[in-house]
Structure formats: C-alpha cells, structure tokens
Amino acid sequence: MDDKEEAAPRPERRDAAENRQRILGAALRLFDRHGAGQVSMNQIATEAQIGPGTLYRRYRNKSELCLDLMKDNIVLLFDDIEAYLETHRDGSPSLRLRGIVSLFVGFREKKNQLLAGVEESPPANRTRPRALSPLYGQLHEILVAQFEEMSGSAQDNAAVQANAVFKADMLLVALSSESYAAQRDVRGLSPEEIVEQLGLTFFPERD
C-alpha cells in the first residue's frame, strides 16, 4: 500500500509521468471551475491535450480519477480517525462511533464534489459494489470493531458479528453521497444535525 514512487519494477516512463501530471492538473482546474459532476472525461482529455484513449488507459473512469485526486486527503482522514480512537480508547464505543462519523462528515463537507465523483459510476461498469471500494472498505473494518465491542462480552458470537457487519454497512450507505446529499438538500439538515441523527439511529446508547 506504500509504494508511491521509486523502487517499483518499472517506475513509469517520462512521457507517461508528464501526462499524468497534465491530467491531474487539468482535472483539478476543470473540477474547480465547473464542479466535478459537470466535467466529462472528454473535457479533461481535451484540457490536458491528450487523446481520450490515453486518459482511459490510466483511469478506467472518473471515479478512479477522483480517488487519485483525493488520495492524500483520505490518508489524512484515516490518520485523524486513528488518533481519535487512540485518544478515546477508554471511552464508550458509541462515543468513538460518534467521533468517527463526525470526522467523516467533516471530510465529506470539504471534499464533497470529489467524493460524489468517486461514488457515481455508470451502473454497467460497477466492478464492485463500492462497499468494497478502498475508502469504504477500510472504514467498514473500523466501524465493525466498534459495533462488536458495543455488544458487550459476547464478541465471538457469530450472530453478533453478523449484526455488527450489517450495521456498519447501513451506516456507510447512510453516509454515502446520495443519502447525505438528500439529508442536506431535501431535509435541510446541517452537518451537525446529521451526525446527531445518525447517532440516535445507529448507536443510541448513552455514553
């Protein structure tokens, strides 16, 4: 997971690296100007002055491009989460869950455009159900651990584990762009209110 540059079998050809920069730059510029949702792969290719084929060689779709654009911020998010878990290791699981959710909502508020870009993807190509996408997959593990701990001492019970997995899944769909945007735009909730409601719904236990 930590192979960024150098030490790889075939580092990357110079022209390829240059194109990658061009793509990233163009995408950033266009996303910034028109919003991630409105920008097409075509536009990005044109702006980067490369052919569509070249763009698709590197990023199978806009999702992957957006993900690459956020990579650093995602790492930061998980650092924050781990720090929070460390700090509150003696707190209740629901306290920790609230913290995680709050951190994620903060992240979403910053990178909403790109996050939505990551999640949107033509129904056909959907390789894996995004529950397994890197970001959500990693988050899922963390959430499951909290839910399991919340179930008291019977953590090795299969039913308890299954329910923890399920709850984590549900919390993640609740945090998906689609659902989150609906709460903001249709229901008119503030980020803080959303965090509050999620807590009431998924881990109402008192601290």
Added chain:
Amino acid sequence: MDDKEEAAPRPERRDAAENRQRILGAALRLFDRHGAGQVSMNQIATEAQIGPGTLYRRYRNKSELCLDLMKDNIVLLFDDIEAYLETHRDGSPSLRLRGIVSLFVGFREKKNQLLAGVEESPPANRTRPRALSPLYGQLHEILVAQFEEMSGSAQDNAAVQANAVFKADMLLVALSSESYAAQRDVRGLSPEEIVEQLGLTFFPERD
C-alpha cells in the same frame, strides 16, 4: 392519481395509444429476455418500431418506463401493506414495521429487475433525489407514522418527529436496490436474514 383512461381532457390519440402499447410490449419482452439493466432505450425503440424521439416523448428515461411497467404491482403492494396495518393495528409499532419491511422485501424479490431500473438514473437528470419518488415517498409516510408511534406519548415533539423522518429515510436507503443487492450478493444474506437484520438495526424494541 386514478386517471387511467377515459374522462381525461384529451384522452389520447389513437396512434399514440397504439404506440404506447407497442412500447410497453417491447420493453416487457426485452427486459424479460435480457434483464432490465442491459436493455437500452434505443433497443426498446427499435423493438417497438418507433423512433427514439417518440419513445422519449412518452418516457423521459428508463426509470419512468419501468415505473409504468410496475404501476399495478405497486398498487398491490400498498394494498397489502394497508391490510397488514389494519390487521395488526393493535400490535406494537415494531411488529408493524417488520411486517412492512417484509412485504417490501417480498415485492423487491419479485420485481427486482424493474425496481432497480426505476432507481438507476443518470446522475445529471436526477430530477428529485428519489426519496421523493412516488413509491418511496408514499412508503416514507407510512414508516414515519410507525416510528412516531414508537416514541411513546411525545409524538408532538419536534425532535421526535425529526428523528422519525430521519429513521424512515435511513430505512429506505437501506432498502434501496444498491444496498439490498450488496447485502444479497456481497454479504450473501437471504431475504429473510435481511429483514431480520433490518429489524435489529432500526427497531430492535421487543414486541
């Protein structure tokens, strides 16, 4: 909502009505053979022997077409739900919620293809966040009522109402095609297990 034929200001031109039948027939045939997700509007138009423009004149997108194809079944679903609510009017709200969810899951299992077709829709055209689509909108109302009743006597409390709305929203995203399919295909849960888990997650109160 109950204007099917006759009594409308402009009934519908004869040729238009004929085309509608052709479209419905073609769609049904193709969906049945290749699955709703794989069939394009183009194919439907070709199969129905009409131009693409004619197809789009009637149905803005595949969503609407699928919805029209399910209209009757949706009415039946709500009839079932109302009957269930009537029968169990003295039961606990969580019992009723379980019943509703179970009924809906049964519906989904039958009409999964079409339901997915209704929900999938290109990100751009998304008129309203599907939380307001007829099917989900109506379901939402019913769910809210149950959640409110579940909160005991303080049903006029604004916070209680807000939370009921939120929980209903969350339950509905949990029942969306995307989430449901993931539980079935990725997690390998049976419909019954999904109903069970939804109960544990969203209304764990004992009956």
Added chain:
DNA sequence: ATATTAACCGGAGAACTCTCCACTTGATAT
C-alpha cells in the same frame, strides 16, 4: 366535407463513455 390545430412521429445529431488497435517512443541491454 373541409379546415384547423394540437399532438404526435421519426430521424438527425450533439455529447458522452469506453474500447480497440496501429503506430510511436523511452528505457534497457548489448
């Protein structure tokens, strides 16, 4: 019967996503 006209039809075409593949080029070995 005839005229009127709103509804309807169909196909061209703009935009897109994504694939394929003939061609080019940079990195490596000799």
Added chain:
DNA sequence: ATATCAAGTGGAGAGTTCTCCGGTTAATAT
C-alpha cells in the same frame, strides 16, 4: 551507438442518452 520491445499514445468508432424540429395526422369545429 543501436537494437529491442514493452509501455505509451491518439483517434476512429461502437453504442448510449437525450434534444430538436420539420413534417404528419387524428380529433374537433365549422
């Protein structure tokens, strides 16, 4: 230096969604 060849490039093109609009036609009024 030169040959080699995988990696990289770009654009044609297949297949979609959806819009526009000139021409057509069925229902209604006269």
